[in-house]
Amino acid sequence: MAKKILIVGGVAGGATTAARLRRLDEKAEIVLFERGEYISFANCGLPYYIGGIIEERDALLVQTPEDMSRKFNIDIRVFNEVTKINREDKSVTVKNLKTEELYQESYDYIVLSPGANPIFPPIPGINEADNLFTLRSIPDTDRIKDYVDNRKPKAAIVIGGGFIGIEMAENLHYRGIEVTLVEMANQIMAPIDYEMAAILHNHLRDKGVQLILEDGVKAFEDSGKKVLLQSGKAVSIDLIILAIGVKPENQLAKEAGLALGEKGGILTNPYLETSDPAIYAIGDAIEINDYINGNPAMIPLAGPANKQGRIAANNIIGKRETYSGTLGTAVAKIFDMTVASTGNNERTLKQLGVNYQAIHLHPGSHAGYYPGAFPISMKLLFESNSGKILGAQAVGHKGVEKRIDVIATAIKGNLTAVDLKELELSYAPPFSSAKDPVNMLGFVAANILEGLTDTFQWYEIKDILQADALLIDVRDEIERDLGYIDGSINIPLGELRNRLPEIPKNKTIYVYCQVGIRGYIAARILMQEGYKVKNLDGGYKTYQSIYA
Amino acid sequence: MAKKILIVGGVAGGATTAARLRRLDEKAEIVLFERGEYISFANCGLPYYIGGIIEERDALLVQTPEDMSRKFNIDIRVFNEVTKINREDKSVTVKNLKTEELYQESYDYIVLSPGANPIFPPIPGINEADNLFTLRSIPDTDRIKDYVDNRKPKAAIVIGGGFIGIEMAENLHYRGIEVTLVEMANQIMAPIDYEMAAILHNHLRDKGVQLILEDGVKAFEDSGKKVLLQSGKAVSIDLIILAIGVKPENQLAKEAGLALGEKGGILTNPYLETSDPAIYAIGDAIEINDYINGNPAMIPLAGPANKQGRIAANNIIGKRETYSGTLGTAVAKIFDMTVASTGNNERTLKQLGVNYQAIHLHPGSHAGYYPGAFPISMKLLFESNSGKILGAQAVGHKGVEKRIDVIATAIKGNLTAVDLKELELSYAPPFSSAKDPVNMLGFVAANILEGLTDTFQWYEIKDILQADALLIDVRDEIERDLGYIDGSINIPLGELRNRLPEIPKNKTIYVYCQVGIRGYIAARILMQEGYKVKNLDGGYKTYQSIYA
């Protein structure tokens, strides 16, 4: 008999599940419930429509209910909210939001893809702030756009420095609005580490965004015209965007007694079945395993939601397939820069007590002699003994996400950090270098793992200088004009071999250059002369993004 | 005792070997011989300097002999040609090209990185053509640039449609010169297949390059002012660039009795030792193994040369390491387009009798709703049973080489075509889609391998129509206005379920749409109704690049 499958949620996960189900099973009865007006819309495009970069609202609607039901013969019910799952008799209760009518619908299988909701904390004055918006749906977008178009706000505050907060800051800026971005942590973009985010902090400030870190909102006053921060600062604005994260939409699941994780995400097994095997769950609503460390995690991204939808459909039709966890590969455009990352960051690895190594490089996006190359600041994290790749981050103007995608692929292929040196990546001057930045990470990783070089990190410099260590800047004298680390002496690489007598043998020598490569060469010279040497990972350029 | 290492050739492979050797061994005696004036120059940038895109000649000189010897303490001898290897007494004979003096130099190890030479066939009149140039070195570049700057040629012919020929065609065009490109084969860019090259043919013609395929030069007349083609055509021009490929520089090796391969490349073992273990060879001069099929091949690219240099240095110092073969990952900019590829092409697989499958897709470079997306035409080749990835090709305006790099990495990680569906690649609207084009290849590959879909290829259409098969165009009627395959009938996908009675059950049904996806959906509908169906791989878009 034909299977009857109910899908809750009609966007990234839900619509994909429906389409795949139909392709696999022409006879299945598929009903898609969406409580909103729209299915299959481009959540990820919403900020850009507000900013005017995406000009046509219609472009956000990837599929209309009419198109989709014609193409896929699916019973699509917008404005219909599933309010209850009655597991005993395998039915759901649905509320038609237009008519307020309630009705029942039976099922063989349910797929829950209800997404997540913006966090909305009980800050004093939040409910009175009539200029405060969150962004998740098309109606949210319409409201914000309408406010910007018609009320012409001069100043806005964006609360939260995650992907959506930053995208909104940028897009409001494009609309000519003075933007203040407030973030509770000491950095924006939680998936990357502090020294990488520091580059973005500088870029945002260069672009005219007022960035307030390590501060949160204490209260909204004057119907939202004034935002009081915990530091005591007050900001007067016309528009507030609240983007401090999302929490899984777990109401239905919870009430149905399905197992939830600690963070509130719906729990599934690798087949994406919830604790009730007739009910699958996917997307932002579920807790997944972190692909690197195996721990439970919430990673609300569209790629995983889409892939999970396809897997859930396969399993329902009997093509058993598992989901292997989420790496968290992500990218964002931030004004002229791109930031991308995959896997775990250093903060996470420290918390987990993993024995790791970090590498920072600043290779060019392509060959330096071909115009238009920009440095990419890259960070690779790998296990100290095995070389297993644990994570990677990159910030730059061009070619950033390409390198992260390559590393994300290497992780899935179980390649180690050292294996990166053998990747055969495409090279012509407009695109890369004969030694691609990813190869370079591999070379450096190999050198570290083989003991050819030893490095120290930007955050160790203070202690090193306090311990009265010798810090040698091996750049040319002229480069110091643009800045150097206080307390360092200068011996240019080209003079090093002749000036060995100046360097004491009885203590560790710390060397640095601009990006790390000459420091490495200097270290090799000194080590072979019997010195114990450490080279500043990432060089002055990494140091400078934080301290200069 | 300190090792004495002689390096022959001071550019991509040679200079890299020297630098790595020094980093590993501060005491080694390293002598680098280069018969030209320059070491360590950017071969790959030469066409762009002629075209004026790279403005400064100095930018081409990555390292000067002075810099490099200061930094690396290497004895660099430009204008010194190694003319003989005396293996019996472990010495070489060197000719100082300035003084004509000959001298001997002893060695513990030699690294040969002498590169390759442009092929210069004995075509009648070639030696009299005083406007004919090949391009390999800085002096070659100076000569061509000088000719263009001062003689202001109006029309040029480029002979050979490989990377260098095409880059020269483009760069001469930028200089305002009418360019004719002649290629003996039926396509340019031998690493990719015909239907992919067809897209580039159209682009070159759109840009005003006169493209002559399946024709060769018969003779040069009038001191090179006239080029006679084998077809009988004659082209009058002011400048000739001969770029029909390179042959390995094997003279020294041959005379020293080192083993050579069939194609003239120096033979090495995986450690990059020649038949004499004291002599290593790397770069364009050596024969490598094709990483995919294991056969001997010549793949003259800078990435492999650089990587081999590092491996040779490691081996000499006793850090034993092997080279695992070359995939041939390559990329070129062709006016506004990019072409990239990795692994084997379909032609090669056919020749080898491999049981393979091909997929053609045309996904957007990024989300269609975000401005600036362009389709990428992609081709994936994989083994029919195992799903082993055999090769990939892509042509488009943006994000092309990113996808090829990801696939090249997947190959090195032993991921199968099906595994591509699980890659977690970075997604935000300006960069990709939630289902990245590479994921899409994985989905389609899985569908083929699991028998969910069966495809036919562009080159089968003629036979299919002759056999009086039913070919259904499932696009909307309006799309046919811009072209369709003669002999096809139109049943739009949205009407298909209602029009099944029109479709006979007694023969294979062939369906097609614009890019393949609606054809696939149609095929799924029909297959489940009991039809035998094949979908046109790549859709009308692939067909059209060849026939329309």
Ligand SMILES: Cc1cc2nc3c(=O)[nH]c(=O)nc-3n(C[C@H](O)[C@H](O)[C@H](O)COP(=O)(O)OP(=O)(O)OC[C@H]3O[C@@H](n4cnc5c(N)ncnc54)[C@H](O)[C@@H]3O)c2cc1C
């Ligand atoms: C502004 C913005 C920008 C983003 N940018 C990116 C990006 O660049 N890259 C990226 O990877 N991800 C991005 N995301 C995240 C991405 O959109 C989500 O990860 C993805 O949409 C999750 O898919 P889902 O199916 O789980 O949930 P959703 O796509 O949110 O769909 C859930 C749907 O379920 C409906 N629903 C919920 N409960 C019920 C019910 N009981 N009955 C009926 N319907 C119900 C909701 O109305 C909603 O429409 C962005 C998100 C936003 C909001």
Ligand SMILES: Cc1cc2nc3c(=O)[nH]c(=O)nc-3n(C[C@H](O)[C@H](O)[C@H](O)COP(=O)(O)OP(=O)(O)OC[C@H]3O[C@@H](n4cnc5c(N)ncnc54)[C@H](O)[C@@H]3O)c2cc1C
């Ligand atoms: C115009 C052009 C564009 C290119 N574009 C690309 C590209 O975009 N991407 C890519 O991957 N590759 C590209 N290449 C190919 C790349 O440059 C080569 O693969 C690479 O340089 C090979 O390195 P090699 O060390 O083997 O040879 P080379 O770099 O050519 O160095 C060999 C050197 O050895 C010297 N020599 C030879 N014999 C002797 C001797 N007996 N004594 C002393 N010296 C000797 C020669 O003078 C020469 O300088 C391009 C090449 C050219 C010419």
Ligand SMILES: CC(C)(COP(=O)(O)OP(=O)(O)OC[C@H]1O[C@@H](n2cnc3c(N)ncnc32)[C@H](O)[C@@H]1OP(=O)(O)O)[C@@H](O)C(=O)NCCC(=O)NCCS
């Ligand atoms: C639009 C939507 C309904 C499409 O679902 P879908 O049909 O599975 O996805 P696509 O249109 O991308 O097509 C993918 C399917 O076509 C197939 N396909 C793609 N190109 C093909 C080609 N050229 N030839 C043959 N098959 C092809 C794939 O194999 C896949 O089918 P499968 O899952 O059966 O293997 C759904 O993705 C959606 O709602 N997206 C918008 C919401 C969203 O994702 N938001 C978050 C990001 S902004």
Ligand SMILES: CC(C)(COP(=O)(O)OP(=O)(O)OC[C@H]1O[C@@H](n2cnc3c(N)ncnc32)[C@H](O)[C@@H]1OP(=O)(O)O)[C@@H](O)C(=O)NCCC(=O)NCCS
């Ligand atoms: C310039 C040239 C001599 C450099 O050789 P090189 O020193 O090996 O190469 P690079 O300058 O790219 O540096 C790579 C080295 O620095 C290390 N390195 C790079 N960045 C680093 C950093 N930030 N910190 C520490 N080490 C770093 C790498 O590990 C590698 O060292 P290793 O081989 O000992 O592991 C040589 O590549 C050359 O001649 N190139 C031009 C010619 C050419 O390639 N032509 C064809 C393409 S146009």
